[in-house]
Amino acid sequence: MNLTEIFLSGLTHILVILSWAILLIGLLQNIIYIIQLPCAWLELKQYSQFEDVESTWQLLISQMAIPISVLVPAYNEEATIVENTRSLLALEYPNFEVTIINDGSSDQTLQELITAFSLKPISRAHELRLQHAPVKQLYSSPFFPHLTVIDKENGKGKADAINAGINFSRELLFCIIDADSLLEPQSLLQAVRPFMEDPKHMVAVGGTVRISNGCIINGGRVRKIGLPKKLLPLIQYIEYIRAFLMARLAWSRWKVLTIISGAFGIFQREAVIKVGGFSHNTVGEDLEIILKLHKELRRSQFKYAMRYVPEPVCWTQAPDDLHTLGIQRSRWQRGMLEGFFKHRDMLLNPQYGRIGILGFSHILLIDVLGPLAELSGLILIPLLWIFGILNLHFFLAYVALFFIFGIFISICSLILEEIELYRLPKVSNLIWLAFASIIENFGYRQLSNFWRIRGWWQFIRRKTGWGTMVRKRY
Amino acid sequence: MAVSLTAFNNLVLYYIWRSTLVLVLLTFVVLFFLLLRKGFNNWRQIRLTKRRQQLTNLLLVLMDSALLPDSATLKMLKQRGDDPLICDVAAKILRTVRGRFEKRIIQILNAWNILHYLQGVLRSARRDKRIQALSLLAHFRDSESLELLLQNVNSNDLNIQFMALHGLAERSAIAYLPNILQVLIHSKQRNTRMLAWVLKSFREPAVAFLIELAKSQKATTEVRTAAILALMYIGSLAAVLPLIELADDGDFEIRAMSIAALSKIGDTRAADVILNKLQDSAHAVRMEAAHAAGSLGLQTAITDLVYLLQDEQWWVRYRAAEALFMLGGRGTVVLRGIAEKQGLAADIARQLLAEKGEKI
Numbered sequence: 165m166n167l168t169e170i171f172l173s174g175l176t177h178i179l180v181i182l183s184w185a186i187l188l189i190g191l192l193q194n195i196i197y198i199i200q201l202p203c204a205w206l207e208l209k210q211y212s213q214f215e216d217v218e219s220t221w222q223l224l225i226s227q228m229a230i231p232i233s234v235l236v237p238a239y240n241e242e243a244t245i246v247e248n249t250r251s252l253l254a255l256e257y258p259n260f261e262v263t264i265i266n267d268g269s270s271d272q273t274l275q276e277l278i279t280a281f282s283l284k285p286i287s288r289a290h291e292l293r294l295q296h297a298p299v300k301q302l303y304s305s306p307f308f309p310h311l312t313v314i315d316k317e318n319g320k321g322k323a324d325a326i327n328a329g330i331n332f333s334r335e336l337l338f339c340i341i342d343a344d345s346l347l348e349p350q351s352l353l354q355a356v357r358p359f360m361e362d363p364k365h366m367v368a369v370g371g372t373v374r375i376s377n378g379c380i381i382n383g384g385r386v387r388k389i390g391l392p393k394k395l396l397p398l399i400q401y402i403e404y405i406r407a408f409l410m411a412r413l414a415w416s417r418w419k420v421l422t423i424i425s426g427a428f429g430i431f432q433r434e435a436v437i438k439v440g441g442f443s444h445n446t447v448g449e450d451l452e453i454i455l456k457l458h459k460e461l462r463r464s465q466f467k468y469a470m471r472y473v474p475e476p477v478c479w480t481q482a483p484d485d486l487h488t489l490g491i492q493r494s495r496w497q498r499g500m501l502e503g504f505f506k507h508r509d510m511l512l513n514p515q516y517g518r519i520g521i522l523g524f525s526h527i528l529l530i531d532v533l534g535p536l537a538e539l540s541g542l543i544l545i546p547l548l549w550i551f552g553i554l555n556l557h558f559f560l561a562y563v564a565l566f567f568i569f570g571i572f573i574s575i576c577s578l579i580l581e582e583i584e585l586y587r588l589p590k591v592s593n594l595i596w597l598a599f600a601s602i603i604e605n606f607g608y609r610q611l612s613n614f615w616r617i618r619g620w621w622q623f624i625r626r627k628t629g630w631g632t633m634v635r636k637r638y
Numbered sequence: 639m640a641v642s643l644t645a646f647n648n649l650v651l652y653y654i655w656r657s658t659l660v661l662v663l664l665t666f667v668v669l670f671f672l673l674l675r676k677g678f679n680n681w682r683q684i685r686l687t688k689r690r691q692q693l694t695n696l697l698l699v700l701m702d703s704a705l706l707p708d709s710a711t712l713k714m715l716k717q718r719g720d721d722p723l724i725c726d727v728a729a730k731i732l733r734t735v736r737g738r739f740e741k742r743i744i745q746i747l748n749a750w751n752i753l754h755y756l757q758g759v760l761r762s763a764r765r766d767k768r769i770q771a772l773s774l775l776a777h778f779r780d781s782e783s784l785e786l787l788l789q790n791v792n793s794n795d796l797n798i799q800f801m802a803l804h805g806l807a808e809r810s811a812i813a814y815l816p817n818i819l820q821v822l823i824h825s826k827q828r829n830t831r832m833l834a835w836v837l838k839s840f841r842e843p844a845v846a847f848l849i850e851l852a853k854s855q856k857a858t859t860e861v862r863t864a865a866i867l868a869l870m871y872i873g874s875l876a877a878v879l880p881l882i883e884l885a886d887d888g889d890f891e892i893r894a895m896s897i898a899a900l901s902k903i904g905d906t907r908a909a910d911v912i913l914n915k916l917q918d919s920a921h922a923v924r925m926e927a928a929h930a931a932g933s934l935g936l937q938t939a940i941t942d943l944v945y946l947l948q949d950e951q952w953w954v955r956y957r958a959a960e961a962l963f964m965l966g967g968r969g970t971v972v973l974r975g976i977a978e979k980q981g982l983a984a985d986i987a988r989q990l991l992a993e994k995g996e997k998i
Contacts, residue, residue, distance in 0.1 A: 191654065216766035218773045219797060221733060222804065228831040289959075289989035291952035361796065361829050364860075557651035564658035572658065575665040582672050591677045598669060 176553055183548060183558070186541040190565035192529055197573050200414035201580075207417040208409075208584045213354050213475045220353050223360070224256060230359055231259035232352060232430065233333035237325035238343040239267045239318070245343055246280040251384025252341070253308055257352040261310045263333060264343075267325040268297070268318025277313050281305040288312070294327040294441035302332070320628075322426065323442035323449040330433060330441060336363075338436075342427040344481055346376065346384060351476035355430050358471040367435040367457055368470045370424030372408045374587075375401045376479035386479050391593050396489060397482040399604040402597050404482075406577040409474060409585075416472035420523040422458075424470070426450030428478035435461070435468070446506070447628070448499020455507045458519045474585065490615045497619025498627065500531050535616035538566055542610055567605045574601035686723065693720065693727045701735070701742045712749040721755040722767075728752070729770050732777050744777050753783060760786060769801050776805035788814060791821050799825065800832060807839035815840070815847040823857045830860045834867035842874055849880045852892070863895050870899035878905045885911045890920035897923060901930030909936055916942040921951040928954060932961025940969055947976060947983035955982065959990035974998070 297319035790802035946958035
């Protein structure tokens with residue numbers, strides 16, 4: 165055997181081992197999904213508020229709901245800010261205030277608000293417990309006493325704006341909502357229930373985020389639920405259902421929730437202040453704050469709880485072009501990696517209980533290694549099969565794990581949605597989503613992994629900033 | 639240069655792709671049946687919506703009519719399978735009507751034998767349906783429905799327990815307060831605010847019971863706090879002395895809530911205890927005491943309030959400054975004087991005055 169043959173033989177063996185590792189990652193990912201499914205279903209059955217209109221009604225009329233500050237960080241949101249603020253002011257909740265934080269917008273966001281709500285400068289006593297860029301002025305409206313606008317200098321990120329909002333808020337709880345998102349009228353009433361039922365221990369509750377493309381929206385409210393007309397948002401619709409209805413519900417049941425969406429979450433103010441508020445040096449502040457809460461509360465041996473509630477829905481616009489979607493997904497990946505590596509000491513660390521063992525392993529497997537394994541597998545395994553190094557069973561197992569199994573998970577999430585929440589009004593909606601569930605695995609999923617690899621690259625190169633997201637009027 | 643896989647490896651790989659295909663196939667079969675079900679449900683929904691509207695109109699007309707048709711005629715108006723719809727419609731109407739209208743709706747429900755249906759729901763239905771059934775039972779007036787409410791007060795599901803208590807409160811079931819007391823003493827109910835809301839619905843006759851519950855050392859802090867909160871909302875003067883006693887409780891949450899309740903009731907007999915609690919070891923108590931001193935206009939508290947302007951807790955400092963402002967006259971003058979100095983006290987004084995629109 166000459167040197168070339170030895171080299172080729174060695175290389176082949178390495179590639180085969182790598183292929184097995186890729187297959188193993190895929191298998192483990194799918195086993196997690198299979199375990200998550202029944203757990204998500206059980207959680208949904210146990211805590212479902214669907215059709216429990218009576219309890220929601222009693223909470224509304226009792227005036228006893230815990231007061232909430234709704235914080236809306238806004239940067240260059242002139243297109244949607246006024247309508248969205250109006251919709252927030254019309255939420256069905258007995259005690260709440262809406263605080264818009266204008267994070268040094270370079271467009272007319274502040275002016276639009278001043279004109280629409282006749283804002284006047286005010287002063288409010290507050291404690292500077294969290295650091296943020298200087299506040300220029302506070303405004304309130306004589307016609308909308310529950311509305312406050314904080315005009316501050318740009319703090320280079322959403323976290324800075326949220327921290328300013330937390331400092332000025334006075335309620336026990338605060339809710340974060342993206343400025344381009346719409347809340348359903350009873351969302352706060354539904355999301356606050358875990359806090360009402362366990363006020364001492366509940367520190368964070370997340371709601372569902374759904375895609376508003378294709379819905380009929382009028383006066384800042386979703387009047388009729390519909391599916392996106394374009395393929396790209398349609399695929400994202402099924403992605404959101406899968407992420408929220410399956411993964412988060414299951415993690416919520418196992419008490420290892422590692423993320424509450426930055427688009428809609430409620431937090432206990434004091435707990436967030438104690439961990440130093442939202443971190444500035446990440447674009448994944450929603451994941452990072454949850455990891456930080458877990459870390460600090462576990463360290464202090466405080467008995468705490470976090471929950472995901474599927475019923476309250478926040479509607480958000482999904483990007484409908486590849487360029488914007490790519491920027492978003494790369495940023496999400498970067499944010500996730502920043503959070504993971506910042507708190508890497510929690511990985512498999514028994515001090516942090518199941519969040520260290522289960523939660524972090526899950527992030528490692530699905531989000532950190534997942535895209536690397538998928539994309540390298542996409543290139544490697546077909547090549548090895550074509551060259552006859554791997555047999556047909558290996559290739560088929562790869563296709564099954566990385567292409568076909570995705571269909572199974574998506575369809576199961578859809579079934580979960582249909583048997584427990586009945587959100588989709590038409591039979592055709594289900595058929596279209598089933599169609600999207602199939603085709604997303606052939607092209608879109610691989611593209612998404614490419615964006616995530618780009619996120620990896622940006623993370624390695626320590627890229628900062630959010631990138632530009634184009635907002636459209638509803 | 640093919641790599642030979644063992645037979646076991648091949649078997650594993652074979653089962654992976656085969657089982658994945660089977661799983662996908664199965665989900666599509668389930669989805670197919672769900673699509674059929676959805677199609678059927680959507681078709682049925684059209685009929686149900688129509689029937690619901692008919693029942694709503696019928697109940698609204700009967701509710702407001704001078705005379706109610708006899709029992710036999712009423713029975714003829716009801717169709718098979720109407721029970722869940724009737725409950726939905728009646729629950730919605732009963733949210734907004736009371737007095738003779740409420741009585742009339744219950745008369746109709748009785749004629750339709752809805753109580754029998756509700757019994758079945760409470761035995762075996764989903765939680766949301768049981769909650770709705772209990773909310774309906776709150777409007778009935780017979781002993782059988784009362785018994786159903788009492789049975790559910792013992793439920794392990796705290797939402798069901800809460801709704802049963804709410805029903806009993808709505809029916810002013812004062813005679814059952816001793817039973818309820820025993821249940822609540824052993825309850826794990828943590829929803830303090832909603833429990834307080836229910837308890838206050840028993841109104842003035844429940845004050846003695848609420849005092850007993852608040853004083854009970856066997857009950858959890860949450861339940862005791864709810865009892866004090868209910869006393870606060872009822873606002874009975876009979877609660878003042880027991881609340882003064884509770885302001886010295888070993889649990890700081892009970893002390894804080896008692897001070898808050900005394901402040902809301904507004905009886906000057908509480909002045910001494912409030913002054914005393916301005917120096918409590920728990921900041922939550924100091925904060926409530928400062929607020930109470932301001933709202934009761936306790937001029938004798940000025941020295942202590944000034945001291946609290948340097949408290950380590952921001953909310954205590956803020957409430958103390960606010961109390962000084964509320965006291966007016968000397969309090970405001972003192973606050974202005976402090977605002978001109980430096981330090982923690984001056985900072986909060988300046989912030990408070992600016993918030994109140996006062997020029998410093």
